[in-house]
Amino acid sequence: MTDTKSDSQLIEEFISGSDIAFNLLAKRYQQKIYWHARRMTGNHLDADEIVQQVLLVMYNKLRSFNFQSSVYTWIYKITSTRSLNLLRKNKVRSLFSIEDKAGEILKTENDIISDLENKEKIEKIQQFLLKIPAKQREVFILRNFDELSYDEISEITGRSVGALKANYFHAFNKLKDLMKNEKL
Numbered sequence: 001m002t003d004t005k006s007d008s009q010l011i012e013e014f015i016s017g018s019d020i021a022f023n024l025l026a027k028r029y030q031q032k033i034y035w036h037a038r039r040m041t042g043n044h045l046d047a048d049e050i051v052q053q054v055l056l057v058m059y060n061k062l063r064s065f066n067f068q069s070s071v072y073t074w075i076y077k078i079t080s081t082r083s084l085n086l087l088r089k090n091k092v093r094s095l096f097s098i099e100d101k102a103g104e105i106l107k108t109e110n111d112i113i114s115d116l117e118n119k120e121k122i123e124k125i126q127q128f129l130l131k132i133p134a135k136q137r138e139v140f141i142l143r144n145f146d147e148l149s150y151d152e153i154s155e156i157t158g159r160s161v162g163a164l165k166a167n168y169f170h171a172f173n174k175l176k177d178l179m180k181n182e183k184l
Contacts, residue, residue, distance in 0.1 A: 007071040015063050022062070026055050029072065033079050040083035046090075050082045057082075061155065081152070088147065128178045136171035139164050 005013075005024070013021035030051060037050035057078050065074065129137050142153045150161045157164070 036079045037083050053082050054078050132171050132174045136167045139167040140171040
């Protein structure tokens with residue numbers, strides 16, 4: 001099997017069971033994925049993590065690729081989404097970091113107390129999330145923390161949009177009840 005085959009030929013071979021075809025496709029796009037992610041995140045380790053995530057998504061979703069766009073456009077969208085998600089997570093982490101950074105104005109006592117209260121709330125929410133069923137937790141996290149649409153979540157999970165909305169509704173209500181009981 002050579003690398004001169006088109007993307008669609010490699011996808012068809014992969015769908016027919018050839019992992020070699022997937023490996024060739026992955027090799028073809030791995031550097032492009034890396035450099036796009038590297039430019040988005042500005043970080044080698046983050047870019048490497050995103051490459052692994054994108055390749056995993058490709059492997060899991062390539063069988064349902066519908067050729068309405070080019071493979072590269074599809075991969076680019078996945079890479080962009082994963083990069084943006086990672087940037088958001090890093091931004092949230094930095095917002096709730098109580099460590100002083102060089103050159104930053106020292107925080108007041110009220111700021112430190114507020115940061116600690118926010119950190120405690122986040123930890124409590126994470127504990128609450130662990131108390132709800134995995135499918136509901138997954139949808140809630142993808143929707144709220146990763147800010148994905150129901151269509152994107154459906155593509156990731158393989159579940160229908162209706163089922164996802166029901167899972168989200170139940171997760172939201174269970175979390176609301178847990179928070180109300182804890183007065184969070």
